[in-house]
Amino acid sequence: MSLYLAAGVEGSRPGLNITIFAIFVVITLGIVVWASRDNRTAADYYAAGRAFSGPQNGIAISGDYLSAASFLGIAGAIAVYGYDGFLYSIGFLVAWLVALLLVAELLRNTGKFTLGDVLAFRMRQRPVRAAAATSTLAVSLFYLLAQMAGAGVLISLLLGVSSSAGQNLVIAVVGAIMIVYVLVGGMKGTTWVQIVKAVLLIAAAAAMTVWVLGRYDFNLSNVFADAVNHGGKTGAKLLEPGFKYGKNGTSKLDFLSLALALVLGTAGLPHVLMRFYTVPSAKEARRSVVWAIGLIGVFYLFTLVLGYGAAALVGPEKIAKAPGKENAAAPLLALELGGPVLLGFVAAVAFATILAVVAGLTITASASFAHDVYANVFKRGQADGKGEVRVARITAVVIGAVAIVGGILAKNQNVAFLVALAFAVAASANLPTILYSLFWRRFNTAGALWSIYGGLAVTIVLIVFSPAVSGAPTAMIKSHDFHWFPLSNPGLVSIPVSFALGWLGTILSKERDDSKFAEMQVRSLTGAGAEKAVQQ
Numbered sequence: 001m002s003l004y005l006a007a008g009v010e011g012s013r014p015g016l017n018i019t020i021f022a023i024f025v026v027i028t029l030g031i032v033v034w035a036s037r038d039n040r041t042a043a044d045y046y047a048a049g050r051a052f053s054g055p056q057n058g059i060a061i062s063g064d065y066l067s068a069a070s071f072l073g074i075a076g077a078i079a080v081y082g083y084d085g086f087l088y089s090i091g092f093l094v095a096w097l098v099a100l101l102l103v104a105e106l107l108r109n110t111g112k113f114t115l116g117d118v119l120a121f122r123m124r125q126r127p128v129r130a131a132a133a134t135s136t137l138a139v140s141l142f143y144l145l146a147q148m149a150g151a152g153v154l155i156s157l158l159l160g161v162s163s164s165a166g167q168n169l170v171i172a173v174v175g176a177i178m179i180v181y182v183l184v185g186g187m188k189g190t191t192w193v194q195i196v197k198a199v200l201l202i203a204a205a206a207a208m209t210v211w212v213l214g215r216y217d218f219n220l221s222n223v224f225a226d227a228v229n230h231g232g233k234t235g236a237k238l239l240e241p242g243f244k245y246g247k248n249g250t251s252k253l254d255f256l257s258l259a260l261a262l263v264l265g266t267a268g269l270p271h272v273l274m275r276f277y278t279v280p281s282a283k284e285a286r287r288s289v290v291w292a293i294g295l296i297g298v299f300y301l302f303t304l305v306l307g308y309g310a311a312a313l314v315g316p317e318k319i320a321k322a323p324g325k326e327n328a329a330a331p332l333l334a335l336e337l338g339g340p341v342l343l344g345f346v347a348a349v350a351f352a353t354i355l356a357v358v359a360g361l362t363i364t365a366s367a368s369f370a371h372d373v374y375a376n377v378f379k380r381g382q383a384d385g386k387g388e389v390r391v392a393r394i395t396a397v398v399i400g401a402v403a404i405v406g407g408i409l410a411k412n413q414n415v416a417f418l419v420a421l422a423f424a425v426a427a428s429a430n431l432p433t434i435l436y437s438l439f440w441r442r443f444n445t446a447g448a449l450w451s452i453y454g455g456l457a458v459t460i461v462l463i464v465f466s467p468a469v470s471g472a473p474t475a476m477i478k479s480h481d482f483h484w485f486p487l488s489n490p491g492l493v494s495i496p497v498s499f500a501l502g503w504l505g506t507i508l509s510k511e512r513d514d515s516k517f518a519e520m521q522v523r524s525l526t527g528a529g530a531e532k533a534v535q536q
Helices: 014-038 042-050 054-065 068-081 083-110 115-120 125-159 164-215 220-229 232-239 249-268 270-278 282-313 316-321 325-378 385-410 416-439 445-464 491-507 514-526 530-534
Strands: none
Touching: 014 164, 014 325, 042 385, 054 164, 054 270, 054 282, 054 325, 068 083, 068 282, 068 316, 068 325, 083 115, 083 249, 083 270, 083 282, 083 416, 083 514, 115 125, 115 325, 115 416, 125 164, 125 270, 125 325, 125 385, 125 416, 125 445, 164 220, 164 270, 164 282, 164 325, 164 385, 220 232, 220 282, 232 316, 249 270, 249 416, 249 491, 270 282, 270 325, 270 416, 282 316, 282 325, 316 325, 325 385, 416 445, 416 491, 416 514, 445 491
């Protein structure tokens, strides 16, 4: 997400936007308090008592997954880069097929609350859980920092807050509300917030899509033609591939690397994986993903119309000059279509989007620390449920505070690399370990540790020495150039390396437990014994 000091969208009414924000916060806090009434056990706090149906969880997954980057970033990318911008949508959507076919049901049958449960099923508990928690915290923190920093500038943009202190206050308020959601509502409250947010987001995108098409007699070809006509010198390129990523061989490889990280990273994102435990059975987990694919797919079709609609009605040049640049495309389109009232509603939806995503990330990170590290590493599996939940709540406050401070420190930086890093780490450290654990009989503790820690280390090193951090006009550090890795996203290298490390660590170790793999295979495929494992 491109971040710049916000000066406010011209024509916006900050007072109206604040009122709509306040109404949303009051309503969702009421929902969170209502949902918290039945939070009595660890299963209630972590997994919402496994009481959500597949369709409900699917809506919540779409709310968790469709971040502000999806709503504002992709619509803006399509408005400015056309075809190449829409390729982001393809990557984000196709990724769910991996989750559906390889991960969702098997994970739901095998684990209890976290990724560490799955890995520790057939391996040594303490080192594997510590590694899984480290990876989960890394992915969650990078994603959380990007969302918090984005929240500061995005909401400041829509409220007309231009001072640094004002942006800091906005980030602190977002963090405080997020902490309240997690502390009071747990997973159940967070899930309902995500459902409400998903409904609002998809409804807003649908309304704006119909509005745009109505301007052009519901003829999408006319929208494309007008986007080309208003695109200036680059207008014709909006319908051609390669506008952004086809300049040279390196840029094409960079896009391939990014696409690989997006497609494979989604099935390894901890806050996505944790949602599979909120349903009562593996069948409902599968239904969740099917519903999520449908809703996310429809939403990304809306962004196609919104992006080209913004190019046609607002113009790429005006969008590029606006505060926030590409991220201003959807708000500017809303202002063009429905004036300040529609802009205020879109602003509230963007605010809801950020709150829902950061709440999901926070509860995932806190659950991983409390369940994997505190209960199973420190307490060696002897912690009671109440103590575990208490530690999870304390961890949520700490993570929230870290997210607020980190968001404030990163607010004037280009933090797009944080999102890319989160997906790359998930694809490199988590997914190979999950797949090996579920499908490879020979896989063992050493292989898991090599894959997780090695994938995490390789990804971070390559990102630090990439153009995303230095050596490019959009780099985080513009005053120095110490990059030697040519790709902004390391997925093309880090993902195969992580798979290779998992294989190498396994074959170099003599540890092997075929009987435990057989038990895990039966449970993951049939669900036999799963219900006993998840009761708490």
